[in-house]
Amino acid sequence: MEDFPERSRFDDNQIAYNGNEEFEQPPEQQYEEFEQPPEQQFDSGRGFETNHNVDSEGNEFRDSFNHRDSAAGKLFVGGVSWETTEEAFTNYFSKYGEIADSVIMIDKHSGRPRGFGFVTFADPGVVDSVLEEEHVIDGRVVEVKRTVPREDMGFKGISKRKKIFVGGIPTSLTDDELGEYFSTYGSIVEHQIMVDHKTGRSRGFGFVTFENEDALDKVFSEGKIHELGGKQVEIKKAEPKRGGGDFSGSAPKSYGGLGGAAAGYGAYNSASRYNGKMGRGYGGGGYPTYGTYNNYGGNYAGSYAGFYGGYGGYGYGFGYGGPMYGNAGYAASGYGMPAGYGGNTAYGGGRGYGNGAVGRGGGSGGGSYGSGRGYDRSGGSTTGRYHPYQKPVDLEEEANDNFASINGSPIGGVVMSFLVKTTNCHHLSSTAMAMCSSFCPHLPNHFGGRPAYSFPTKPLSFSFKAFSSQASNASSEDELPTRVGFLGLGIMGSPMAQNLIKSGCDVTVWNRTKSKCDPLISLGAKYKPSPEEVAASCDVTFAMLADPESAVDVALGKHGAANGMSSGKGYVDVSTVDGATSKLISGRIKSTGASFLEASFSGSKKPAEDGQLIFLTAGMQSCDKSLYEIAAPLLDVMGKSRFYLGDVGNGAAMKLVVNMIMGSMMASFSEGLLLTEKIGLDPKVLVEVVSQGAISAPMYSVKGPSMIQSLYPTAFPLKHQQKDLRLALGLAESVSQSTPIAAAANELYKVAKSHGLSDEDFSAVIEALKPKLQQ
Numbered sequence: 001m002e003d004f005p006e007r008s009r010f011d012d013n014q015i016a017y018n019g020n021e022e023f024e025q026p027p028e029q030q031y032e033e034f035e036q037p038p039e040q041q042f043d044s045g046r047g048f049e050t051n052h053n054v055d056s057e058g059n060e061f062r063d064s065f066n067h068r069d070s071a072a073g074k075l076f077v078g079g080v081s082w083e084t085t086e087e088a089f090t091n092y093f094s095k096y097g098e099i100a101d102s103v104i105m106i107d108k109h110s111g112r113p114r115g116f117g118f119v120t121f122a123d124p125g126v127v128d129s130v131l132e133e134e135h136v137i138d139g140r141v142v143e144v145k146r147t148v149p150r151e152d153m154g155f156k157g158i159s160k161r162k163k164i165f166v167g168g169i170p171t172s173l174t175d176d177e178l179g180e181y182f183s184t185y186g187s188i189v190e191h192q193i194m195v196d197h198k199t200g201r202s203r204g205f206g207f208v209t210f211e212n213e214d215a216l217d218k219v220f221s222e223g224k225i226h227e228l229g230g231k232q233v234e235i236k237k238a239e240p241k242r243g244g245g246d247f248s249g250s251a252p253k254s255y256g257g258l259g260g261a262a263a264g265y266g267a268y269n270s271a272s273r274y275n276g277k278m279g280r281g282y283g284g285g286g287y288p289t290y291g292t293y294n295n296y297g298g299n300y301a302g303s304y305a306g307f308y309g310g311y312g313g314y315g316y317g318f319g320y321g322g323p324m325y326g327n328a329g330y331a332a333s334g335y336g337m338p339a340g341y342g343g344n345t346a347y348g349g350g351r352g353y354g355n356g357a358v359g360r361g362g363g364s365g366g367g368s369y370g371s372g373r374g375y376d377r378s379g380g381s382t383t384g385r386y387h388p389y390q391k392p393v394d395l396e397e398e399a400n401d402n403f404a405s406i407n408g409s410p411i412g413g414v415v416m417s418f419l420v421k422t423t424n425c426h427h428l429s430s431t432a433m434a435m436c437s438s439f440c441p442h443l444p445n446h447f448g449g450r451p452a453y454s455f456p457t458k459p460l461s462f463s464f465k466a467f468s469s470q471a472s473n474a475s476s477e478d479e480l481p482t483r484v485g486f487l488g489l490g491i492m493g494s495p496m497a498q499n500l501i502k503s504g505c506d507v508t509v510w511n512r513t514k515s516k517c518d519p520l521i522s523l524g525a526k527y528k529p530s531p532e533e534v535a536a537s538c539d540v541t542f543a544m545l546a547d548p549e550s551a552v553d554v555a556l557g558k559h560g561a562a563n564g565m566s567s568g569k570g571y572v573d574v575s576t577v578d579g580a581t582s583k584l585i586s587g588r589i590k591s592t593g594a595s596f597l598e599a600s601f602s603g604s605k606k607p608a609e610d611g612q613l614i615f616l617t618a619g620m621q622s623c624d625k626s627l628y629e630i631a632a633p634l635l636d637v638m639g640k641s642r643f644y645l646g647d648v649g650n651g652a653a654m655k656l657v658v659n660m661i662m663g664s665m666m667a668s669f670s671e672g673l674l675l676t677e678k679i680g681l682d683p684k685v686l687v688e689v690v691s692q693g694a695i696s697a698p699m700y701s702v703k704g705p706s707m708i709q710s711l712y713p714t715a716f717p718l719k720h721q722q723k724d725l726r727l728a729l730g731l732a733e734s735v736s737q738s739t740p741i742a743a744a745a746n747e748l749y750k751v752a753k754s755h756g757l758s759d760e761d762f763s764a765v766i767e768a769l770k771p772k773l774q775q
């Protein structure tokens with residue numbers, strides 16, 4: 001699904017910056033290791049945040065008192081309901097003694113509470129008794145922790161910032177050129193463009209350390225955007241790394257998933273530390289800040305939470321990384337919550353799981369690469385080894401990990417039915433692994449896969465060969481084709497084409513409604529007045545059209561793309577269509593001597609903006625192989641992973657199955673929301689409850705709050721969801737598979753459409769269940 005980069009490009013950083021503006025910190029810092037358990041991260045309270053969340057203008061937080069003077073009586077209070085007012089918060093604690101100060105932290109961007117606060121007692125002596133008790137404010141159990149002055153945490157000297165992060169560095173820029181540019185602001189101690197350790201290619205960002213802070217002031221006095229190597233780069237103050245790095249330890253001291261950016265302490269040693277409360281994942285500060293739907297784990301989890309997940313918001317299992325994205329696994333007994341609370345881009349890559357009775361979260365996420373490796377297989381020692389960049393993964397280790405997670409996962413049933421022996425599958429996730437067939441072919445060298453361990457074999461009834469790959473590994477050696485066409489600039493096509501442009505491709509666009517081309521033209525795209533002319537002028541042409549009819553029309557109609565195709569060119573259809581349509585287009589394109597690739601995808605608007613789509617490709621056989629290799633780096637610009645599913649039609653089929661599930665989930669969720677309300681319960685609480693349990697899905701947490709308000713900002717139009725259900729039902733029919741749930745859901749979407757909700761987000765299906773629409 002939607003919303004949620006390693007590429008040797010700025011997109012890495014874009015996720016952190018452009019995709020979600022919340023984070024103040026460059027990715028490198030977001031991924032720095034923690035050495036503090038969550039409560040200590042909070043411990044320093046505003047003092048801490050002063051270091052980490054306040055931007056260069058220093059205006060993020062209310063600051064009504066000096067924490068250094070008052071730390072003795074100061075407590076951190078986490079898990080505070082959004083509903084709780086400061087007055088209620090203060091009143092609650094006043095029963096323990098005179099309050100010197102109290103504050104609920106507010107997100108500076110959204111103005112919303114961040115789910116935690118601080119209370120300072122005039123008499124530090126009362127703190128112990130407060131800590132001894134359980135606290136419930138406005139119906140919600142809150143966590144109260146002692147704070148520790150930052151001075152005691154070994155972060156001294158942190159304010160001496162002389163280092164900047166530079167993002168968006170053109171890949172052609174050299175280290176020397178970086179140094180040369182910034183040396184005009186002052187003496188430089190060190191400068192470095194970060195490179196992909198595997199390929200040696202620039203990752204599009206770097207660091208410059210000045211000799212003194214004056215230089216820093218000078219460089220920032222000219223703004224955060226500088227022109228370097230002909231491109232605009234963005235500078236940020238960098239935070240010094242703190243210690244830590246290896247989180248190996250014994251169970252009682254282990255942290256769940258030390259992951260990436262907002263990494264989320266998966267389920268921080270829940271049993272022992274939290275007296276048996278399971279799965280208190282301190283996520284990437286996800287708790288209070290619901291992003292928009294589009295943001296999924298992104299905004300939501302990491303949202304404004306300050307850059308180290310654990311610091312800012314107070315996870316409580318609200319971040320994502322849940323089954324759909326994060327592969328946050330579930331322990332067979334008692335889970336460690338679907339911990340991964342990603343940060344900024346936060347699809348928690350988290351592998352939360354645990355084999356013992358003690359759930360260990362596997363929080364992760366954070367940007368794209370939080371490895372979030374915290375887990376505990378047996379209740380014994382825990383390896384919380386953290387590496388800022390998860391990729392490449394250790395196949396064997398990960399395979400084992402994922403096996404554990406699959407077993408207990410709520411999607412386990414589905415996944416297990418796909419489980420087959422895998423060889424040479426470059427593993428991405430449990431889902432990805434599950435997709436690899438026993439016949440997984442030898443991947444092209446650039447896939448770099450190593451033999452993985454074998455899952456228990458269960459034969460597939462499908463004959464396709466499948467493999468998956470994480471985007472960055474697959475195409476690292478490939479060059480981007482220079483001339484790329486893009487047909488269809490709707491909700492999805494526009495951000496996808498935009499990412500191609502930003503990555504340096506020479507993009508030519510066309511859209512039926514020409515005005516939608518204008519923003520892309522202003523970004524540097526060329527325009528051609530017909531699909532035919534786009535195809536004729538490009539090496540590879542992508543099509544992102546509404547439905548089978550428009551996909552056929554644009555590809556095969558008068559002045560359609562096929563007319564401009566010829567040998568050596570490629571056509572990649574990324575629209576959601578049925579297999580038959582895909583085969584029809586493929587056949588006609590191939591008849592021109594060109595190649596065809598099917599590449600539908602999962603993910604919606606925000607992942608499209610963030611280059612985090614999940615491609616479901618097919619059609620590499622025979623003549624299309626080279627197109628696959630050519631298209632792969634382009635798909636990697638737009639997406640985070642690719643599955644290869646075999647013959648043309650399989651990509652479409654997989655996409656339809658995914659969307660069939662999604663459509664039913666949304667319909668069912670809608671019923672639940674309305675039922676909750678009808679029986680006098682708070683649907684907001686339902687959203688919270690769901691988000692903390694096994695059925696958690698980003699979709700619910702992100703869309704739920706707006707659905708409750710009858711708001712449906714469109715990310716995925718309802719009409720397309722109904723189209724996908726219709727096509728999926730056709731697919732099911734073709735193999736005599738019974739799909740009564742999807743059929744019922746389809747009817748609901750049809751009702752919604754008939755009431756004019758076609759262009760609303762598909763979550764508007766809830767309206768079809770409301771009495772006024774049912775009459």
Ligand SMILES: NC(=O)C1=CN([C@@H]2O[C@H](COP(=O)(O)OP(=O)(O)OC[C@H]3O[C@@H](n4cnc5c(N)ncnc54)[C@H](OP(=O)(O)O)[C@@H]3O)[C@@H](O)[C@H]2O)C=CC1
Pocket residue numbers: 487488489490491492493511512513514516544545546547549550553554574575576577601602603604605715716717720721724
């Ligand atoms: N939104 C989402 O979250 C996702 C959508 N998808 C799928 O991607 C496809 C596009 O989705 P999305 O961008 O959301 O949809 P939009 O409705 O926003 O865009 C549809 C695009 O198709 C074009 N189009 C429609 N009819 C015709 C036609 N007859 N001839 C030529 N062009 C036509 C539209 O042109 P014009 O601007 O002129 O109307 C527009 O460019 C759909 O198949 C959808 O199911 C897949 C994954 C996620």
Ligand SMILES: O=CCCC(=O)O
Pocket residue numbers: 001002003576602603604659716
């Ligand atoms: O086809 C649309 C899928 C939307 C999503 O994956 O969030």
